[in-house]
Amino acid sequence: MWVYVFGHELTHALWTWLFGGKVRLKASARSGHVLVSKMNFLIALAPYFFPLYVVAEVALFGVAHLFWAGPMLLAGFHLIVGAAYGFHATLTWHILESDQPDVTDQSYLFSAVAIVLGNAIVLLVSLPLQAEQMTVPTALAVWGCGVENAFRVLFQLFGVGMP
Secondary structure, eight states, rough: HHHHHHHHHHHHHHHHHHHTOEEEEEOOOOOOEEEEEEOOOOHHHHHHOOOOOHHHHHHHHHHHHOOSSHHHHHHHHHHHHHHHHHHHHHHHHHTTSSHHHHTTTTTTTHHHHHHHHHHHHHHHHHHHHHHHHHOHHHHHHHHHHHHHHHHHHHHTTTTOOOO
């Protein structure tokens, strides 16, 4: 559990630094906290939608790929990304079963939407990185067409013209 708690608090810290804030961090196997000089919903909810260990593994793969390429590296990358994302999703779900101040301070509904959308965006951007045939811009374009088609169907169902 310490690995998760440390990653959770470090994610708060990284996002605080990203927004130009200052941080004091403490983590143990049972709990952790981070004192930040700035706070917004992205900093508060980042550990729930930003899989820190997955991002770290992708960065390591990028560096390793510069020096060594081959099917074993790619297979190992997929295995570790899957395990890391499973770790993130499972423990995030587990943690969200208890009252988390990060979530309650932002409201449950807003937090739920932000967490689901954040994870969807992370997956949308990271999956093409694992497939050599598709780039991130292509994946975003495909996603955009899918969203447009979904809205088109909804508007047709309700008899409303597309704006």
